[in-house]
């Protein structure tokens with residue numbers, strides 16, 4: 001474990017907002033470091049932020065202690081003729097693990113290529129893209145309990161994974177340092193794609209290779225998302241999920257509103273709602289809404305976390321006023 005002091009957090013988050021500092025900055029490279037941090041340091045600190053790649057957070061204030069997890073390892077823990085079970089350290093970069101799995105001919109995570117950030121953060125909001133989500137292949141999560149320093153392993157069923165959600169993001173928020181995850185992947189070089197946009201991009205073929213899916217997703221994402229030079233954290237808000245009767249009333253008033261059935265309810269497009277309110281491409285100082293994707297808030301250079309937050313609140317207010325729909329942040333606000 002290493003400890004540094006008075007660190008500017010700009011290079012550690014993809015939003016790169018100003019006025020984000022850590023008074024203490026701990027780097028954990030082994031599971032033992034996480035146990036040592038929990039048992040020796042955590043009880044003396046009142047404000048701890050666990051950090052991966054900083055690609056899903058907006059920091060709006062100085063933080064007493066940042067704990068960056070850089071526990072790196074990959075291994076196969078079980079293998080049959082049809083499956084492989086892999087264990088990944090929390091500090092591994094998610095995309096590198098996807099690329100590794102695809103190169104080995106292991107299916108199950110290929111559509112989640114190019115999601116920025118670390119493996120340890122993937123369970124927090126149950127990352128997902130193009131019809132796949134982390135929970136589809138997750139077998140277990142290894143973590144260290146911050147208040148006690150106890151090492152714990154959770155089965156996937158215990159983590160209550162939902163749409164961009166898990167117990168780690170709600171009732172267990174900030175209580176665990178995730179150190180490793182276990183995934184079960186299929187040994188299958190080809191797959192059938194159901195996600196409409198991806199299926200179309202792949203030429204509506206009934207069967208494609210996982211390598212083709214991987215490459216296609218990379219191309220789609222590169223065409224939509226801002227360049228890495230423009231500070232952002234991907235989708236800022238979740239797509240709202242509303243009861244069927246609310247969706248029917250909205251559809252009557254706004255016939256072109258995109259809607260998708262979702263677990264007995266209806267998922268709306270947050271990007272569409274924001275665009276209809278006239279926010280796509282707007283700018284308030286250095287805080288703005290990306291002009292090619294209304295769901296992505298951007299830092300044009302010198303925005304502070306507070307500037308982005310204030311724009312997000314303005315957008316939430318406008319969507320609520322026009323559609324009566326409440327947007328919820330996907331990004332973690334610190």
Ligand SMILES: Cc1cc2nc3c(=O)[nH]c(=O)nc-3n(C[C@H](O)[C@H](O)[C@H](O)COP(=O)(O)OP(=O)(O)OC[C@H]3O[C@@H](n4cnc5c(N)ncnc54)[C@H](O)[C@@H]3O)c2cc1C
Nearest residue numbers: 050052053054055056116117118120121127128178233234
């Ligand atoms: C351009 C862009 C595109 C994106 N596209 C997608 C997408 O398609 N789908 C999607 O789901 N997300 C997407 N995201 C969001 C982001 O990539 C994911 O949420 C990712 O999992 C965040 O990883 P991270 O390591 O950067 O986490 P961070 O931002 O560092 O942390 C996120 C949360 O996880 C917690 N955390 C991090 N590591 C640990 C750990 N080891 N133990 C305990 N808690 C931890 C943090 O405290 C924080 O609450 C995108 C982001 C960007 C910038």
